[in-house]
Amino acid sequence: MRIRRCAVLWLEPREVAHFELEDLLKGGTGVVGEMRWHAHAPHLPEPLPVDAQDAAWLGEFSPSDWMDGDRARERIGAARLEAWLRAGLLIGDGDDFAERRQADERFRAQHWHGLASVWHAASRWEGLDAAGEVAEAGMDSAQGLRAKFGAPPPALHDRGEAAQRIALPRVARTPLDDLFDARSSCRNFDTARALPQAPFAHVLERVFGARGQVRAADDFDVLKKTSPSGGALHPTEAYLIVRRVEGVAPGLYHYRAGDHALQPLPSPQDLDRFAWLAVAGQQWFADAHVLIALAPRFARNYWKYRNHAKAYRVAILDVGHLSQSLFLTATEFGLGAFVTAAINEVDIERAFGLTGYVDGPLAVCGFGLRANKMATSEFDPNRKIWPRAGR
Ligand SMILES: Cc1cc2nc3c(=O)[nH]c(=O)nc-3n(C[C@H](O)[C@H](O)[C@H](O)COP(=O)(O)O)c2cc1C
Structure with missing residues (x-):
């Protein structure tokens, strides 16, 4: 040998x-x-x-x-x-x-950059109750964080002389401003009601669906989607934990971007527990009607950006764009949405049959109907979401 x-x-x-x-x-x-x-x-x-x-x-x-x-x-x-x-x-x-x-x-065969592959492996969690640990350390509130770490760097950053600043005109608002203002991370989902199938399908189609396809070269198809993607490669797959959607059995699915369909996958027996585990103990996110693990197929990206020092960064940025598209789409339909990177990657990979360095999740996002009462705090300083009575 x-x-x-x-x-x-x-x-x-x-x-x-x-x-x-x-x-x-x-x-x-x-x-x-x-x-x-x-x-x-x-x-x-x-x-x-x-x-x-x-x-x-x-x-x-x-x-x-x-x-x-x-x-x-x-x-x-x-x-x-x-x-x-x-x-x-x-x-x-x-x-x-x-x-x-x-x-x-x-x-x-994936063509990872060496250091990026080690970083990716080192940042994966398994079986972690991160929410519990954060609460135990008293770091789940602004006061707790301030007491532990002192003041953070200021929210607004000053550079240069005040006298040299050039005031810019304020433009008239458009409906897009209203949509952005209504975007807010939802930590209060309605666990008593099911999400109708139409908005469920619409969010998936708009965020993850292919809206065009071009044959760039032999055996090289390029998809058009609503979010940008490095090299137009769109490597990120959507793996769904469906919890409460009308007409869709609770369980695990892969979203098929080409034909806008769900591929059922073997589901864990205790879906509640798996959803909780996927978002590392954050029950406020596990309660969402739909959770989606965003898992790039690294080889699709690294096929072009071979062993490239920037390629993993590009994969992460792609996932961020998808999450914002999901936020805005859900918001337009009056739904709550979230994204988190505090996830148990290893447990998610095991459940969906993924291999971390081949097609591992980088974040979990989700959406669904908002609850009428706020039990877990949200960041809504302009009162665009709360109170919800009478909606
Ligand atoms: C990459 C990323 C990871 C996040 N992770 C968490 C998380 O683990 N838990 C959580 O409750 N919120 C998480 N958030 C939500 C942020 O806390 C939230 O965006 C922030 O408080 C501002 O609130 P807003 O989104 O309502 O404007 C995350 C947001 C981003 C963009």
């Missing part, structure tokens, strides 16, 4: 703190910092602690050129070689650990 390194590996010199009684007895705080190497790779469930010698050895393996297996065994020892093959840090071209090699080959 021949050996080479996995496609992307980043060695982080990380400071790890631990408690030492001896330090406390000597008058210290008891908390002692220690430098340890951690091996990051986009396919690892979490970074692998390694020692300094391991770090140096890992640096000897090429990600492209194969090394003879016997030589590798002699160099780092049989146990370490097997552990790293098992973890997928090293890849063998034989029958053992073949699934690791296949995953590595699949990863290479």
Whole structure:
């Protein structure tokens, strides 16, 4: 068997703190910092602690050129070689650990920029109740944040001399201004009523549907949508958690942008729990009638922007545009909408059958009927949404 390194590996010199009684007895705080190497790779469930010698050895393996297996065994020892093959840090071209090699080959075929792939992997959560943790830390209110962190940088930013400023004319308002003013993140959905099918379908069609298609070259189709997309590649897929929509069974779906249809997918038994988990414990968003995981197919973007340092940024920006289009469309229909990046990516991927580095969710948005009472706070300083009595 021949050996080479996995496609992307980043060695982080990380400071790890631990408690030492001896330090406390000597008058210290008891908390002692220690430098340890951690091996990051986009396919690892979490970074692998390694020692300094391991770090140096890992640096000897090429990600492209194969090394003879016997030589590798002699160099780092049989146990370490097997552990790293098992973890997928090293890849063998034989029958053992073949699934690791296949995953590595699949990863290479996506054309990720190395650092972006490590960042993407490191920012994914699993099973986290972020809302609970934020509340416990007293950081779920402006007062709590201010007390903990002091004052933030000011909301308005001054540059240069006041005397040099050029006052600009105010233009007359148009209906679009009213639409923008009514846009507000909804944290109070009506859990007693179902969303009619017409606005449900209309939001999906306007935000995610294809409005035109051009054959740019052989086997290269380009879609026109309401949001811009880097390279016109529109890599982002919409994966739906339908909770309460008339005529649509609760469950998971993939939205088909070309023919404006829903593809049913196997659904978890406890959909309430999965919706809660998807938005990391934020019940105010889990209550939405429809939640949508926005998951780029990275290879569609990176096909053009190969191993490109800006490409992941472009994928994130695309998702942001889609969320604003969804906000404005929902607002026009009198619906509430939201977007959040505080999501459990790993749980979402598992449920929808996705692979993080192939087609992973970057955000979850959602929409539905607003409740008549505000239980969770919203940001509505101009009173465009609340109070809702009489609507
Ligand atoms: C990328 C992004 C992530 C957000 N994540 C959360 C979130 O995790 N939880 C939440 O309650 N609101 C979230 N929000 C909503 C913001 O808190 C909200 O936009 C802000 O308070 C301003 O309110 P407005 O949208 O009503 O103008 C997010 C917004 C954006 C754009």
